[in-house]
Amino acid sequence: xxxxxxxxxxxxxxxxxxxxxxRVDEIALPPxxxxxxxxxxxxxxxxGQPWLRPGFATPEGTLRLASHSFAFETGxxxxxxxxxxxxxxxxxNPAWDRLDTGYLQRLTAAGFAPxxxxxxxxxxxxxxxxxxxTRAAADGTWIPTFPNARxxxxxxxxxxxxxxxxxxxxxxxxxxxxxxxPIRDAGLVDLADVQGGPTxxxxxxxxxxxxxxxxxxxxxxxHSAGRTAVITGDCVHHPVQLAHPAITSCVxxxxxxxxxxxxxxxxxxxxxxxxxxxxxxxxxxxxxxTADGDGYRLVPAS
Numbered sequence: 490x491x492x493x494x495x496x497x498x499x500x501x502x503x504x505x506x507x508x509x510x511x512r513v514d515e516i517a518l519p520p521x522x523x524x525x526x527x528x529x530x531x532x533x534x535x536x537g538q539p540w541l542r543p544g545f546a547t548p549e550g551t552l553r554l555a556s557h558s559f560a561f562e563t564g565x566x567x568x569x570x571x572x573x574x575x576x577x578x579x580x581x582n583p584a585w586d587r588l589d590t591g592y593l594q595r596l597t598a599a600g601f602a603p604x605x606x607x608x609x610x611x612x613x614x615x616x617x618x619x620x621x622x623t624r625a626a627a628d629g630t631w632i633p634t635f636p637n638a639r640x641x642x643x644x645x646x647x648x649x650x651x652x653x654x655x656x657x658x659x660x661x662x663x664x665x666x667x668x669x670x671p672i673r674d675a676g677l678v679d680l681a682d683v684q685g686g687p688t689x690x691x692x693x694x695x696x697x698x699x700x701x702x703x704x705x706x707x708x709x710x711x712h713s714a715g716r717t718a719v720i721t722g723d724c725v726h727h728p729v730q731l732a733h734p735a736i737t738s739c740v741x742x743x744x745x746x747x748x749x750x751x752x753x754x755x756x757x758x759x760x761x762x763x764x765x766x767x768x769x770x771x772x773x774x775x776x777x778x779t780a781d782g783d784g785y786r787l788v789p790a791s
Contacts (some may be wrong), residue, residue: 500514500595500598500599501772501773501774501775503764503766503775503790504716505561505711505712505713505716505764506693506714506715507714508561508562508563508693508711508713510559510561510711510718510766511560511561511600511601512557512559513557513558513559513560513595513596513599513601514555514556514557515555515556515558515574515590515621516555516556516573516574516588517553517554517555517771518556518584520551522552522584523551523552523553523554524551524552525739526726526727526740527552527726527727527729527736527737527738527739529735529736529737530552530727530729530730530733531550532550532551534550534729534736535550535551535729536548536549537732538732538786540787541729541732544771544789545727545728545770553771554727554770554771555769555770555771555772555774556573557768558570558571558621559571559709559766559768560599560606561711563691563692563693563694563711563713564691564693564694565692566607566691567600567605567607567608568608568610569606569608569609569610569635569638570709570720571610571618571619571720571722572609572611572619572621572622572634573592573617573618573620573621574616574617575619575620575621575623575624576588576589576590576592576620576621577589577625578667578668579663580660585616585617592621593621593624603634603635604636604637605637607638607639608639608690608694609622609638609640610641610690610694610696610707611642611646612642612707612722612723612768613646613705613707613722613723614642614646614650614665614669614703615703616668618722618723619664619668620668621634622640622668622669622671623667623671623672630671631666632671632675633671633672635677638677639678639679640678640679641678641679641696642678643681643682643683643684643696643698643705644680644682644683645700645704646703646704646705646707647678647680647705649703649705650665650669681696681707683698683705683707684698686698687710693711693712693713694711695709697710697754699722699750700746700750701741701744701745701746701747701748701749701751702738702740703742704742706722706723708724708754709722717761717762717763718763718764718775719754719758719764719766720768721754721765721767723738723768723769724747724750724751725751725754725755725767726769727770728767728786728787730751731778731781731785731787732781732784732785732786733784734784734785755778758778759779760780761778762777763777763778764776764777765777773789773790775789776788776789776790777790
């Protein structure tokens with residue numbers, strides 16, 4: 490049975506210098522997601538951070554998480570960062586299986602009709618970040634959703650999964666067949682070398698190496714007119730990890746490296762006016778990082 494949207498979706502935007510960043514919603518993730526994804530974020534840990542409520546957690550300490558993209562225009566290019574889970578795709582996770590959402594309609598309403606998008610940035614190649622790379626054609630095949638775009642990910646990320654091609658499980662192999670291989674076969678993939686540090690890939694757009702969750706994961710920095718925003722990818726899954734940076738994800742490739750990366754990023758952002766945009770943060774989604782005891786907290790942006 491198809492899983493359809495169960496919550497009302499609303500557009501939210503933020504201004505970064507001359508750039509307007511849009512959150513384009515796909516779907517709110519079910520309540521059990523947080524306990525599975527971040528098992529150390531127990532209700533006791535979550536309720537110990539009152540600032541997480543009501544947006545980021547329930548009064549009982551259940552984490553709220555979401556799937557969405559960020560879209561913006563910079564240097565004359567229309568850019569989409571991460572493409573969510575996708576519609577109609579067979580997935581082992583019931584929350585992701587054969588979705589039927591209005592994501593493309595919302596993306597178009599925000600001014601980013603698929604055929605007008607120039608650049609798709611993939612922070613990493615996990616199932617819930619690449620799904621709308623493709624859509625189903627009339628004959629049932631999977632074709633690029635953004636036919637005129639370049640799809641960019643880090644070379645380290647691409648090479649990591651290429652090295653896993655003969656050993657990955659069938660669920661992941663299916664994801665590559667329907668959401669990654671078609672864009673490769675269409676010649677739309679570009680690989681960025683970001684191991685050495687921040688890498689500019691377009692005016693006002695840099696990739697920041699944030700390894701740990703996957704070997705080649707990147708965060709995305711947007712900058713314009715002296716203002717800056719950083720899109721987390723899965724370097725930070727949920728704001729509870731600001732308060733407790735040592736909380737890791739059950740799907741981190743290298744948990745110790747993921748913690749180091751997260752600590753470094755949060756320390757660099759704390760006390761600055763850089764806007765942090767969470768790839769899985771539910772509304773209010775964005776804010777500024779400030780020191781708070783032994784950790785940090787997110788002060789939501791208007």
